[in-house]
Amino acid sequence: FPLGFRHFYTKKPVKSIDDIKGLKMRVPNIPLYTNFAKEAGISGQPMPFAEVMTSIESGAIDGGDSPLSDIASTGVYEYAPEVTKTGHILVLHSLFINDKFYKSLPEQDRKWFDQAANQAAEDVWKLMVQADEDAAKKITAGKGHISEPTPELKKYMTEAGERSWTLFTDPKSKQHVPNAKEILESAKRYAK
Structure with a gap:
């Protein structure tokens, strides 16, 4: 279940890879x-x-990153009005069920559970898209500026995000998640 893709909010525009370094x-x-x-x-x-x-006001930081809905709801765009839609990390919430309990359910109940979980996930994705559209309107109405990154910057940010996931995809990592690669691949269909 997505909370949203993380995007940069900064005081100055971010237009190139050199701008973020x-x-x-x-x-x-x-x-x-x-x-x-x-x-x-x-x-x-x-x-x-x-x-x-x-921290933005004092100059301790230049900005940060959050999903558009968080950037809008917190009003951080009033302090760092330049929002760059890098979409570098997808914030997910997960649905868990005890494996022993799940396997004890009759097969038809497991199928219904799986179907309901998949439908709920699809519905939450749709809600996230609408929330992003609403957030973008609020940010721009509040004098924030939303820009699309260059293809080079988008690629750079996507690759940095994917490299970050090695914490979960590397079987040798203490934080390895067995289906992390599957999660990443499924999320790619929603990335714009």
Whole structure:
């Protein structure tokens, strides 16, 4: 279930790969995000979101990244009005079920469960698309500016995001997720 693709919000426009290298960007203090910053050549500054606005105002950071809906709902675009739709990491929420319990269900019940879970995921993707459209309207109405990255920057950011996922795709990693590659591949169909 997607929360959304993460996009940059900065004080100054980000138009090229050179523009992002060395940027001081807020990142959540989570291995995926700190690893992404390293892979992208960003100076990742782990901090709670509550500190973002004052950190932008003071110059401690140049911006950060979040899904469009978060950028709009928090009002961070009022402090860092340049939003670049890099879509470099997809934020997902997961549905879990106890494997022993799931396998104890009759086959028809498992099929219904799977069908309902898949339908719910598809519906949430549609809701995310609508939420992104609504967020973009709010950001631009609030004097924020949304831009598409160059193909080179988009490719660079996508590759940095994919390299970041080695935390989950590498079987030798302590954070290995057996179906991480499958998750990444399924998400690609939603990337624009």
